[in-house]
Amino acid sequence: MSPFEFIFSLFGLLLGFSLVEVLGGLARALAVLLRPVEQRPAGFRLGWLTPLFALFVLLDLVSFWGAAWFARDVLSVRPGTLFGGLFFAGAYYLCAHLVFPPDIDAAGDLDRHYRRIHRTVLPGLLALLLLQLGFYAATPTLAPALTQPRPLIFTGVLIALMIAAIIVRSPRWSAVLLVALVVRYLVVLI
Secondary structure (H helix, E strand, O other): OOHHHHHHHHHHHHHHHHHHHHHHHHHHHHHHHOOOHHHOOOOOEOOOHHHHHHHHHHHHHHHHHHHHHHOHHHOOOOHHHHHHHHHHHHHHHHHHHHOOOOOHHHHOEHHHHHHHHHHHHHHHHHHHHHHHHHHHHHOOOOHHHHHOHHHHHHHHHHHHHHHHHHHOOOHHHHHHHHHHHHHHHHHHHO
16 A cells, blocks of 8 residues: 555545535435425525535535645655645535535525535635645645646636635625636636
C-alpha cells in the first residue's frame, strides 16, 4: 500500500460520506416531490436554489478528490498530513450535511433553506479552496501548476463566483450564480 493509498483510505471514506449526505438530501427532497400533491407537506417547495447548490457542492467535492490525486506524490504519512486531511474531509462533510435540511417534510420552501445556510456553507468551501491553494503554493513541486494560465483563470473565476454567491441577496441572482458555478466546473472537465 502506497502512502497515498493509506492516507486516502480514511479521507476517501469521509469524502464519500459527504457525497452521500448531498445525494441523500436530494433523494429525500425528490421523494417528497414525487408524492401525490395531497400527501406533500403544506408549503413544500423544491425550488431551484438548493438543488443547484447541491450540484455545485457535489462537483466541488469531486474536484477536491481530483486535487488530492494531483498531490498524491507529495503526501506522506505524517501527523500533519493525517490531521490536515481529517480537517479538510471533516469540513467538507459538515458543509455537505447542511446543504439539505435534516427534516425535508418540515422544511417548507427549500429556496428559503438555501438562503439560511449559503452564508455558512459557501464561506466554508471558499476557505477550503484557499487552504488548498496555499498548500499548493507552499509545495515546490505543486506550485508551478498555480501559474499556468488555464488553472489560474478558472480558479480566479471560481473564487469570484463564490464570493458573489455569498454576497448576493436576490434569489434570481443566486440562481444565476449557482448555474455559473456549475457551468464553470463542467467547462473545466471538458
